[in-house]
Amino acid sequence: MLNRRSMLVATGLVAGAVATGAALPTLTSSALAKAKPTDADIPEMLAHRVQKSGVELRRAETTFPLTHLAARWNGASDSAGLRVRTDSGWSDWREIRACHAAPDHRGFRSGALLALPGAVGYELKTADGAAIVTELNAVDGPKKRKAASVRAEVEIGAHATSAQYLSRAAWGADEDLRFKDGVENWPLEWFSAQALTVHHSAGINDDPDPAATVRAIYYYHCVTQDWGDVGYQLLIDEAGRVYEGRVSGDDSVPVYGQQVDGKGSPLVTNGGHVTAHNAGNIGVCLLGDFTDRAPSEAARDSLTRVLALLAKVSGLDPEGTTNYVNPVNGKAKTVRTISGHRDWLDTECPGENFYPMLEELREDVADELS
Template structure:
């Protein structure tokens, strides 16, 4: 009788040719700019905040705000100023990523604020606000085409896919002024796959612009050196390449095959202290009080199925994780949420209980 690992590995082949998200979900978020569309430089300004701060008029129109603070995950709030006046106060729900060594490890929330011209924040402790505009800067390059499917090592997933070149990652941000790579690649066998939400935002009106905002905030403001997650999924079910993993254009994986001849993942920065061997997938949105769209959830299941199959992992099992760099250990579900690792609200109070159903869907898809 075949082992569970044999069944999972063989069943991964069913992922080929899965349906692409259709027109019924396309209206949930504006489609990314097509091939050859201009990609602007990101405009950014960082402001220090001592528990409370207010800016009545920013130096440029805002598309996003990245708010960071120390202390408790609860208690942070923001209100926005637009040409029509001030909004009501809204709580901030952070996704607290981080590198295993170095980089900011405080609370962080990123908000989509189209039309924003000012803001006021109240925080549990000292913090910073990074003002961002990812759509109005001078043109830096043009977008590559959106793919009709995503290739993960030897597996193909039939979902629309945007490489870093398609959503407009500025690769120069990964390097210091003297050309040193901020977060050099390091490859490890996959032990687990963690689910996040981006928190504080949805992906309207332009999910590619939101990807550029997350990228700048994590790479520069938070000093991660690159996008912290391996993949992102928007509300229409499109999949985005996150962390750079090599020059072969295949996300997540790179370097030599592992000791068991399976593909290895590049280390990223999404669960501080527990990154090496831990693939991070983020859904664009805040699922504290709402669920992901059906299209996003379906793409998540397909991607998770490919990753656990390639790693020979049991989606319904647990993992005795060992960080191959530091030796830190933790026993978690093989497909955990961020809060299974650390004290955080991620991936949202409403969505987190649904992860058991996601795991079952992955297992059903695989056999």
């Protein structure tokens, strides 16, 4: 059987959660100095699940210091509030808002992944009462696996673009999480590419360990939300490193499957980054919160090159418009071929500061292709 690399060559086609209110704890310069190298042993995720039935959940002392809190609640996306405790005391209350995302086989459920470095307690309020919370520490667990090597390029068949690339094995995906009783929770499907959608994670900026953040996003999507995998096909950190997202097969080619469509373009693995509009929609997420600041130059440059690579392989016009139709559920929408999450649904993603830059991004991607 042809693998995807040889198939692509043969076809000739190849050469979050937005929060408002009082500030939660931020990373200090000492925390930044403790950044773990990407090729270090991968720590096991520390995870403690808490079921909430009343209006308020108070955890004055968590089992371990947190890096993240993953929450899923009943009710409206803007019906939750949070405050956290660190060694210096309690923060003010702030609203947390869910970002509209779910795979096409799942209905949308309000939830958020919150970066809470150094938090040792928290209180969560939801209007409806019921919630599932997972306390996470993505950096301090026992180290059981060795990270795969970081590559110098993102390769899709004979096409490549210059950017450090971390496969799932390099950033530390625990593949066992994708299975329940030995059965894959989110089976792979492939569809013709129609659109490229840009997101931000709405997490922390100046992240000292972006691989740990990717592992937390994976756990939140895969386990807390019960999707069975991460919803984005690719992620990019502030240094411009590219991370493989949604699993796409058993070889080294990200995003694409082995089959081709009627035009000879390779089919895209199904993601879960825009509720009800995922099939054929490739999601690329920049790590960070771009509500009040722009992405780093390195992240922006990698995003441009990655989108150009995807547009070339899929035969998409980066400055065009797409009449998108979801082949799974029939949902239709006319959007720019390179769009932001908010072009599809009511969300602030990919950030108030970054969103106006998308037109220039489209032009830069077109220039990269030319």
